[in-house]
Every structure is written in structure tokens, then in C-alpha cells.
Amino acid sequence: MDDTTDCDFLAADQLQTLLPGYRLEPEPLGSTAMSRVYAAADTGLHGRRVAVKIMAGYLAAVPGYRKRFLREIELMARLEHPHIMSVVAASREDERLLYFAMPRAEADLKARLRRGALEPAAAARVLAQVAAALDFAHDRGVVHRDVKPANILFGAGDHVYLSDFGVAKHDAGEDLTRAGDSIGTRRYTAPEVYSAAKSSSEGPLGRAGDVYSLGAVLYHCLTGKRPFDEADDMAVPELQRRGEVPRIAAVRADLPAAFDAIAAKAMNPVPAQRYRTCGELAAAFTAAVERAAAPEKTPQARGRGRAFAAAGLAAGLAIGGALSYLAFGDRGGVSGDGVAEGSVAPSFAPVTGDDQAERAPQVGECLTEAEHYVVVACDSAAAAKRVYRIVTDPEDPNPAQADHYDAAWQACGPEVVDFDYHWTDSAIREEREWNPETDRIYYFICYQEQ
Template identity: 40%
Template sequence: MPLAPGDVFAGYTVVRTLGAGGMGEVHLARHPRLPRHDALKVLRPEHSADPHFAARFRREADLVARLSHRNVVPVLDRGEADGRLWLTMRYVEGTDAEGALAAAGGLLPAGRAVRIVGEVAAALDAAHRAGLLHRDVKPANVLLAPGEEGEPEQVFLTDFGIAKALDGGTALTRTGMVLATFEYASPEQIESRPLDARSDVYSLGCLLHRLLTGQVPFPGASVMASLHGHLTAPPPRPTALAPWLPPGLDDVVARAMAKDPAGRFPTCRALAAAASAALADLPPAPPPPYRLTLPSGQAVSTADLSAAETEHLSGLLRRTRFFDLPPVLPGDLPEPRTATALHRGPARPVTVEIATATTTRRVTADLADARRPPEFEELAATVAATRPRVRPAPPPPPPPPPRPRPAAPTTVTTPAVRPPEHAPPVPTPVPAPVPVPTPAARLPARGRAARWAVAGVAALVLAGAGGTVWLLGRDDPAGGDGAASPGTTTGAAGTSDGTTDGTTDGTTDGTTAAGTDAPGAALAALPRSAPLPDGAVLVSRELDGEVDLLAVDTATGAAVPLTTAAGADVGAVVSPDRRTVVYGNVTEAGGELRAVGADGSGDRPLFTAPLEGCADPGRPAWDPVDPTRLALTCAGGDGVSLHLVTLDGAVGPALATAPALGDPAFSPDGTTVVYWAGQDPERDGGSLFAVAAAGGDPEPLTDEEDGSDADPSFSPDGRTLAFRREIVGGQRGIVTMGADGSGPRFVTSGSFDQDPVWSPRGDALAYKSNRAGDAAPPGDQLWVTDPDGLDPRQVPAEEGVLVNAVAWGPPAG
């Protein structure tokens, strides 16, 4: 019967069982006289009764006992008790190489693997000099113990031909005698030919392959397939499974595992020396300077780094063989044999992009997966920690000279349509709109305006200092200048003839008592409906030459049109209560900002008249706290300026001015506006800035020199910004970062992804992308992903493509 804890055998007290197999058992046992624990191996009675086996057992035990080597587990004693042969060996407290593989995720760093093989090689050569073959070199027979303070781990080889297969592994047998574990057996062992030291060289080559790649040399679907591989297949190449390894290791394994023993290394130490030399043969790194793409998408040149920093980076590039790596790791590499510990946590993908004067390499690796260069995490951390040289912010351009104020508008008094019953009719002053001259159209070759251009009406979209503008003045069909005729009202209040439009009670919204046309009244006058569902995203879809605004269900792709009038309806913005939508309408007559209920009802102009001092407003942002005001851009001769504008048309002072500026976005608390600005009016984006809504100096969040940023969007909790970044000749996609500009990183890339917007709950991002998908036609379509970019999916659509921006909006209040 098997021994149990507390049993006494040959004077040793069993503490616990360490292992058991077909040949016997291994126990941790307390020495009968000395204060120590030994490994007690006890053979099964049937093997102990075999006189030939017993003689071989005693002979080999004596040979190992005479070995004195730092890497050999010594035999301490042997004997026979109760009809069973036994021996004791030093107990090594630690793990074996099989356990080390599991702990490391399935494969070991090449440096550690080669060092372990070097120590095992020393033990094997010592045994060969003593006339002893091991015949069962495998990870389970390589014991590892922590080194003393400051010392490397200790490596021991055990089981020199004694009591084989005590770990229960599959083994080859002949006349009842175990010869070797088949996965590491040499061809001559399999064929029962005479053995010499070169058989152990073959097995050591198999061990090296397993430690480096996580795979046995010939895994096979069956024992016979593996045996066939050892007998006939060419030796495997470690770099096929671990492409970051030096190619010289392929040559080492190939020679160690030669079918003909004469073609192998003459000694195990020769194999180990060749492996060490191959590992040290690093490829030369391309000469600096390098251009590093940070997780934020910014690019930093090593010309800005110290010599020591550049040298450290160059060393990491050599050790990881970065410029020889595949684009994705692990990609389609097979899982190591020890796969139980392969994924010990969620995936941790990181991307490193480095360019030289002649090439650019971009590699994405999962740091939670062992199938990558061990130094890749250090390389990614080094790149991420690199700080660009601090450049002083350029001084803001001088503000444009004040425009002469127009003469006071004439006032035309008309009776209110339906005064309240409790008050007499009150005359309502209506300012005659100020005529707005229409500037000559300038079609951009590229730049921001090109993003707003719509087929069939592109000539109506103007480029204003790099920003997109809508023409607010409409050409009168009869040749007028676009001003309203005396006696009519225009704007959010009602229709051009003073009648009601889109209201539920027939009253005139937006006309109040004289002198009280306040922002609150203008807000109340906006068309409103039931809130837009939280799962609905607003898009502008082009189909058959028309561009209409639709509410699209992000789960199913079901679309409900909100606008169907002639022209292009683009640039939707959702009100804080999700009941109203503001958008831009572009027709042959010009363009204007309009408002419509979230269900498509009550479509009308947003403002009562052109904005004074802001003839060319861009797409606005709605203040989530004070819904009576918007942030929008105004184009002028000296650049583009950012203003707060109330719904009654009052334009506040400029918060920021730049040659190019656009895409304002409010923080959820309404205290901050983020926007992009740059010095190049022809560039589609620039740096991101944040400015207090109350006024103050803008603070830079990103650097225009390292990428073109645009389309900022705050998460509902205000902690994170998502935006589009494009690096000329490099990476582009959606980036997220802290609202203070910290920790930027790409969450999508590889296609032209743009216009990101957060879901009302902040658990998803919607964006427009031209990447290929199977749920919608080719071209720009709607995509949704989680905030980490790990699960992008295309929203279904049967026809058409998206143009312009996407809107999701805040949660319904």
C-alpha cells in the first residue's frame, strides 16, 4: 500500500507525498537522526523483486552518489525495507522547470531558458565523465531553487536513470523498463539502439526548444505522430513560434536534434555555449534619431533625448528585435503547451510605433500574454514615459479690430397673435434683420471645410480660416438681399408670416412683451418633443444626392428621419434634455442653423436674425448646465474666434482666437470649453485647448506639432476626452485621454476614424469610420466600441454613407 503521512519506513517518517507513478512514490520524509528532510523514493514491490532491475538500481545509485557537482541532486543513502528498494536524495525546496513554465505563462524569457540549459549541460557532462547517462532529460527533472541573496536561481538535475516516470508522464518501455519520456527521446532511444552521451545532447536540445517556445519539438495529435517526428521530421525552428528569438537559436536546436548522432554537438556544454553565443548575437539597431509615437499619438524625436536615454532605447530595440517583429503579438502563434497560466488577467494590449529615416514599424502586443519579447513591456513603458521637449506656446494673434456697429435697427410694431386673456394686447418690437453680404465662395483643396462639403452643394460650404461656416444670409428669389420684409417676424419665435408653427397650443412662441426677448424665452420657443432615446445617435446620411438627418438605433441600425427638406442637413447637436436638435442646413440659396424637435417636428431657424459680429458661425456646442447658451466659432478676416452665444442671438466676447479653430465641446459641468486651434488655416485640425467658459487664458492639452487633433468630446462624468488624431504619414484614429491632457492613447487606429461621441452613460463611443465592415456599404459608416476600443462593431445600414459629424448627446434629464 502507498505510504501515508506519519508512516515510518526504513526509519524515515513520511511528512507528505511529493509524487507517484508507475515505478513507485516520492515522499518528503524526516531523517531518523539528523534535523533535516530528505526526498525518499520507494520502488514498487514488483520492480524491487526483479533481480536485474535491482542490480541496475544499486549500480546507478552508487554512480550518482559518487558524483559531486553543484548542479546534481546528490544521492544520500539507499537500501531495502519490507521487500521494497529505496533511496534518499537531497530535498530541493522550490519548483521544477515545468512549474516555472506555468508560472511564466507557458514559456521562459530566452535569457533564463539559456542559463537553465547551461547549468543542466554542466551536470550532464559531469555525469558523462563518470560513465553515467541520464536518458530522461525533461523539465520535470530540472529543479529550480531561489538563489542566495543577490545570487541567480540554483539549477539541479535529478533522476539519473533511477526510478523513471515517477511523475506519471508518458514513457517508452522495453521489457518493463522505462527508458525515456517520449517527447524528449532521441531517435536511437526510440529504436532501442545503443546509447551514448549524444543521446542526452538530443534531449537537451528538446528541452531548450520547450523552454524557449512553450512547445515540445513534435507535439503531434498522438504518441505515434510525435515519435514519427523524432524519427523523420526535420528539427523545428524556435523562431517559427517565437519570432523575437535570434535566428542563431534555430541553428543550435537543429544541430542538437540531428537525426544522426554524429551531426550533434560533441558535448552538452558545447550546445550551451552555442546557445549563449546565439543569444548574444543581437542585430544592429538602425541609427538614430528615432521618431517615437507616444500613446497619445504625439511624436517625439530622440534628438530631444539625452545620449543615455537614446542608448537605452537602442538597446531595447536590439533585444526585442523590434524591427523584425510581426505587427501583432501573439497574433496567430499557437498557445504554449502549458496554457493554464497563459492568461492570468484581462488582456493588456499596447502599441509601440517607432520610425527611422528609412522605415516605420508599429507592433501591438498583449502584455498579459507570454508570447512576446520579455523586454517589450519595458520598451512600451520607456516610449510612454518619454516626454517631448517643452516648447513655449506661441503668443496668441492680436484680436481683430472692432467692427463698426451697424445703425440701430428700425422697429416695426405688430400686434401679438394671441395675447393672454388676462392682459391686453402688447405691441411687439421686431428688429429688421441686418443684411449680411455673401462672401465669394472659396472651395478648399483640403482642410476642415472639405469635411463639411456635401455632394451637390459643396460650393455652398465656405472655408473660413480653416473652419467650416454656413451662410446665414439667404438669397431672395426675386433678387432681394435676404432681409425680412417690414411687418414680418423671423427666428425661433415663429414663421416668417407671423403664424404659429410646430407648437402644440397654437400660440406664438418667441415673441414676448416689448424689451423682454430674453434667452429663456428663446429657449422656451424652441421646438421640443419627447426625449431622444439614449440608444439613438444622430447622423447625416447621403443617399441619391440628398443628405438628411436621421436618428439611428446603435443596436439594430433602425433609422428614423428627422429632416427631409432640400439641401444637406449636417452637424447635429443635441440639447441637454435631448428634446431639441440644432443642425446646419445647406442649400443652393446658402446655409443656416436650424432647430427641430427630437422627433422631427417644428423645424425652423435657430436665430431670429444673423448674429451681430459673427456672420459665419460654425457648428455649435450646447452648454449642458445653462441650455440658453451655445459655444460656437465665428470666422473673420484675422482668423477664427470662439464665443458664447445665447439663444436670443447675443454674442459674447471672444474666449479664444487663432488662424484656425473649431469643434468646441462643453465639459459636463459647463465650466470649460475644449476646442482645437492651429496656425495653419489649411490644416484639418491642430492642438486641443481648454478655456474657462467664464473667460481666461486657454490651456494647451495636446501639441499640434505631433499630430492633427480635432472632434473633442467629453465623457458624461467629465473625466475623459475622446478626439480624432491624425499623424501625417503615420497613425490615425480615435484617442482618449484625461480631461487634463494626461494619459492619451489610441483606442482605434488603422482607418480614418473621426467624430467620436460618448454614449449618455459613458459606456461606449460612437464614431464615423471608413474601415471595411460587413454590416453596411463601403465608405464612411457608423461604428460603436467600448471606451477601450476592444470591441468595435459596425452599426447596420442598408444604403448610403455618412457625411459630417455624429451626435449622441447627454443622458435625458
């Protein structure tokens, strides 16, 4: 929305006089209370297409806002990265007119999303490029604090650029926002970041706020709607603080539940519960997209393999007719060290050398490629996969899936990017078809290829 007036900015002919090296288009590409962006041609470089960002004249006379604009130029000039928009020219600090020129983008993500949601693979490509830019900035002490579709630009070949570092903060520099100022854009900005009065190392000064914003951008990409789009503006802050992230599947029922879990983690109201980096978020989503697109093995074929494996464990593990992986309690989940909660600590001797043991694996042990469980030493040539987690009595967010992919993603990931899993359930135990109304999953064995 343009909330400026014409008197806030010099007229086009006046700007042209002050910027003789550029031929400006008569109407701006975009406008905010602080600045306008014009499409232009660089007359000194054979008409190269550029965009020129010009600060509102009345703000250029205010020291705090002037310093903020100059700091944006400095940060964009220092952060040389393929996915961060570069500065090709800029005004001097003492000039009346503050501006900088940058390569002209083809479009921005906000405009793309007006046409509708992106397909998951396209969203993953955008997310990965923005995440690379953000992690690069974070590693150099800079947090963006206003990641949103309007600040994500497309160049030739859909190359993505992150732009607009106007409210960014460097950990070694002064925070030029004032106490009580709003930072960022409400539906995309983390609740602890939006108010500058709440600055802390876990809020505006930490990368977790940008992780939240990137999760909000992901939600918009997949649904075509802003997060909390149906809520009143006054209600959004409380919804964010309570972590009531709207479900992607409620808008697009064709998308897997794993996408919801990823967005919810990225937008967790507690910064420490989010992905540790933007790259980790992008990797988790890319892996989920690849798994959703991969041809599924038939449930029957996978079921036979798991049933055969489970049969060897039946003796001594069936309690009251219900088989659970070394579990005598009804608690689900997994402890911090990866050992299944509610389980009896196994007394199996470790497998060493070239020995093999046909038994259930423990966390940290390795298995062969056999269709049943064969435990071998992880430094053995026969080792094909390493077990990193065992989850008993897991929650099942999508009982309609006979192969339990969404439940496995929730149990084994999404913080682990590349994994596979074995399982057994009550249908496999009784050698029949899965019934989503009555059957349950007993355990997942989460593993990665060696």
C-alpha cells in the same frame, strides 16, 4: 501522469514504520510505475528537509528492476557534482524496502514551464547548469538517457540539479534495460535511444543522445511547449527520424532565427551532426542570447565601414556587375578547411614581420582594427582579429535584417562561440539602403578577436 495504483506501494503508516528516521508527508510529491517520491523531514538531522524516493514493492521483488534502482543509487552517489542531485542516505542491498533520500528541491522545470515559456537569458542559465552536469557524467562514462523538464530540479537561488538516473547507463556496466524496452520519454529522447533494441555506441551508449534531449528541453523552455506537441503520439517517431524539428519562431516570433538553428542542430536525427558535447550546445545558445540582447550598431554605420572595405576590392573582382569575394561561381557555403567554396585560390604572398597589405584577407590571416582591410602577420602587435572562415553567396534566413545577423550566425557559427564578421552586399556596393526583396549578400568574413 500517475499510472500506479495504491496496491503497488505500502501505505503511508507502513512506510513510516519502515523508515523511522524520516517523517513523511502523507501524499507523494510525484509517482511513476516504478517509484514514488515523498517530501520528508530527517528526524536525525534536526528536521532537515529531504525527498525520499521509494521503489514500488512489487518491482522490488523483480531482480532486473531491483538492480536498476540500486544502480541509480550507486551512480548518483558516485557522480559528485554541484549540479547533480546527491544521495544523503539509502537502503542496503538486502533490505526489503528500497529507497534513497536526497536534498529536497524547491520545484522542477516541468512545473515552472506550466506557467509559460522562459525568457532566453533564464533558459540559458538552466541550460548551462544542466550541460555542466551532463558533460561531467559523460566524461565518467555515464549517459543519462532521460533528460527532460521533470528531471531538472531547482534548489535555493534557482540552483539547478539534474536528477533521476533510473535508466542511465555506465559504459563499463551492464545495460539493465531489456531489448525492446522504451528508454526515456518520447518527445525528449533521441530516436536512436528510445528503443533499447537499437543500442549502439552512437545511441544509448553515446553522449549524442543526451545532447538531443537537452536540445528538446531548450525548445520547451523557449516555447512553453514540448517538441512535436501538436503531433499525434504515433506520428512523433517519424517526425524525429526525418529531423522535422518545429520552429521556435513559429511559436515566438520575437525570438531570433539563430535559436532555431541551434535547436535544429542539437536535435539532428544523425548523432554525428549534433553538437559534440552538451557544453558546446549551451555555449552556442548563451552566445546567441548575448548577441540578441546586445545593443545593435546602426545598419548605416556598419554599412559604411563595409562599403569602404569593399570599395578597395572592386577592381578586378566585379563580374557582370556583381561583386563577390573572390568568387566566380554561384555556390554558397564553405569547405571543411574554411576556404570559401566557388572561389579562385588567391595568389597573395603571405604577410610576415611588420609588413602590412591593404587587400582582402585569406582564411587564417589576421587584420588590424582599421575600417578597411589591412592584413598583418598574426604575431604582429597590430593584429586584432583572425579570419577563420570566408563564406560566399550565403543563404539569408532573414532578409529583413539589414545587418544580416541571422545569416552571419548561420554562416559563421553556431559551433564557434565567440565571433564577429565583416560583409558586403549589393546595397553596400551601390551605396544605398538595403532592399530585402531584391538585394543579396555577397560574402561574410568571419573572425575572432586576437
